[in-house]
Amino acid sequence: MDIPKEVEHDINEFQTAQNQLQMIMVQKQQVKMQLGEIDDALEELKGKSGKVFKSIGAVLVESTAEDVTKELNERRETMKVRVGVLGKQEEKLRSKLIELKSKIEKAAGAMGAA
Numbered sequence: 639m640d641i642p643k644e645v646e647h648d649i650n651e652f653q654t655a656q657n658q659l660q661m662i663m664v665q666k667q668q669v670k671m672q673l674g675e676i677d678d679a680l681e682e683l684k685g686k687s688g689k690v691f692k693s694i695g696a697v698l699v700e701s702t703a704e705d706v707t708k709e710l711n712e713r714r715e716t717m718k719v720r721v722g723v724l725g726k727q728e729e730k731l732r733s734k735l736i737e738l739k740s741k742i743e744k745a746a747g748a749m750g751a752a
Contacts, residue, residue, distance in 0.1 A: 641749075642745070642749075644745075645742065645745040645749075647663070647743050647744075648742050648745070649742060650700065650731070651738055652721075652735065652738040652739065652742060655679050655731050655735050655738065658731055659728065659732065659735065662724055662727050662728050662731065663728065665724055666721060666724040666725065666728065669717050669720050669721050669724065670721060672713065673717045673718065674718055676710050678713045678715055679706075679710055680707065680710050680711070680714070683706060683707050683710070685701050686703045686705060687702075687703050687704065688702065689701070689702060689703075690702065690703045690706055692706050705718055710729065748750040
């Protein structure tokens, strides 16, 4: 029995959405890990003033605790926004997967009845 083109398209779209969801979940986890590292660094800097060193690539650069704290807080806010965006994308993809799964199951049921 041949699979109708529409169902084949839905199956391909379902697989693509699954892959996208997986990538988004990995990205979200990575960003959350970075947030944790930033929080740890901010905790370490709490109450400190004066000179500190920050890593830029493979080089340590001297800076002030205030400047590093400001940079980390800015990065933290950016990461929080990124987690939110990834969360919304994840929700949309999950809804799309549920919808596609339902369409595919309905079509499979109709094909089985034929």
